[in-house]
Amino acid sequence: VLATQPPCVLLNDGNKMPMIALGTGRGTAKETDTLDDVRNAVFWAIEAGYRHIDTAAVYGDEEQVGQGIADAIAKGIVTRDQLFITTKLWNDKHARDQVVPALKESLSRLGLEYVDLFLIHFPIATKEDGSPDNIDYLDTWKGMEEAKQLGLTTSIGVSNFNISQIDRLLANSNVPPAVNEFEVNPTLTQEPLVYHCMSRNIAVMAYSPFGFLVSRNRPEAPPPKYDDPIIGAIAAKYGKSPGQVVLRFAIERGLVPIPKSTNQKRIAENINVFDFELSAEEIAAIASFNKNVRVIEIDGWKDYPNYPF
Numbered sequence: 483v484l485a486t487q488p489p490c491v492l493l494n495d496g497n498k499m500p501m502i503a504l505g506t507g508r509g510t511a512k513e514t515d516t517l518d519d520v521r522n523a524v525f526w527a528i529e530a531g532y533r534h535i536d537t538a539a540v541y542g543d544e545e546q547v548g549q550g551i552a553d554a555i556a557k558g559i560v561t562r563d564q565l566f567i568t569t570k571l572w573n574d575k576h577a578r579d580q581v582v583p584a585l586k587e588s589l590s591r592l593g594l595e596y597v598d599l600f601l602i603h604f605p606i607a608t609k610e611d612g613s614p615d616n617i618d619y620l621d622t623w624k625g626m627e628e629a630k631q632l633g634l635t636t637s638i639g640v641s642n643f644n645i646s647q648i649d650r651l652l653a654n655s656n657v658p659p660a661v662n663e664f665e666v667n668p669t670l671t672q673e674p675l676v677y678h679c680m681s682r683n684i685a686v687m688a689y690s691p692f693g694f695l696v697s698r699n700r701p702e703a704p705p706p707k708y709d710d711p712i713i714g715a716i717a718a719k720y721g722k723s724p725g726q727v728v729l730r731f732a733i734e735r736g737l738v739p740i741p742k743s744t745n746q747k748r749i750a751e752n753i754n755v756f757d758f759e760l761s762a763e764e765i766a767a768i769a770s771f772n773k774n775v776r777v778i779e780i781d782g783w784k785d786y787p788n789y790p791f
């Protein structure tokens with residue numbers, strides 16, 4: 483258990499967001515991961531000091547996330563107000579009048595009265611069968627503003643928005659997005675998008691933070707892999723693991739990484755990254771792995787309106 487809580491970033495709406503979140507998306511997880519593993523992972527994470535959990539309607543595990551939270555509250559480890567819970571609106575609920583009902587359904591699955599952050603998962607709208615729909619995300623955003631107004635979520639934001647989509651949203655909204663969540667790791671450092679968001683006071687959550695450091699069943703993937711000598715030397719210097727070095731790389735850049743694990747030991751390892759710092763040279767060395775290669779490809783949506791990549 484950490485002696486102190488992880489630090490927070492101050493969002494543009496005054497809300498405070500803890501600087502590391504447990505990922506609960508199982509899309510890139512082991513085939514053996516079950517929904518019950520999510521319940522345990524959330525409980526172990528809170529026990530280990532995490533105060534931020536990242537889930538989404540499409541992950542199909544909001545119920546188990548809620549159970550893990552309830553277990554931790556029942557054991558007296560935390561109170562609800564000490565937690566920061568993020569969930570996301572799926573692509574087939576983008577019509578303005580679908581947003582609040584969709585969030586209410588997420589809340590009922592989570593067993594919560596509010597979430598701390600609600601994100602538009604993708605700028606792309608689809609019909610229920612997954613075929614493209616042409617709902618403008620500016621209309622979706624009006625529904626997001628209503629959800630905030632109703633107190634169903636404290637903060638609202640987006641995920642997988644690119645620079646021009648961020649600009650168009652900022653120019654046409656009453657409440658600016660507090661967060662943009664997108665992929666960032668050593669092979670996808672995203673300097674332009676990170677800079678763009680931060681200079682407009684939009685906090686960045688970094689998904690798939692390990693990149694190809696962990697196995698993605700992509701043998702052709704670029705370095706760094708887990709046994710990379712450059713990462714290994716930095717890890718040895720600080721007495722940390724390669725995974726911890728890569729998470730610290732995100733934190734040094736002011737990002738909020740979202741490591742996913744259902745393994746109790748690795749869950750504890752991943753939050754133990756607040757007692758060392760990387761030098762500017764080490765940060766530059768890790769950033770030089772950048773190849774603009776994504777872990778999360780959505781090629782199937784290439785021809786859909788508002789495809790962001």
Ligand code: NDP
Nearest residue numbers: 505506507510689690691692696725740741742743744745
């Ligand atoms: P991660 O970079 O978190 O990698 C997860 C993998 O790394 C798992 O196989 C995990 O295995 C393994 N792992 C975890 N910790 C360690 C460690 N210390 N050492 C070695 N291996 C480790 O990738 P994800 O793609 O899962 O992304 C993380 C989260 O980001 C998701 O769960 C989700 O919440 C969010 N996300 C959001 C998206 C969006 O569109 N907004 C898209 C993709 C992800 P094990 O569990 O066995 O430890």
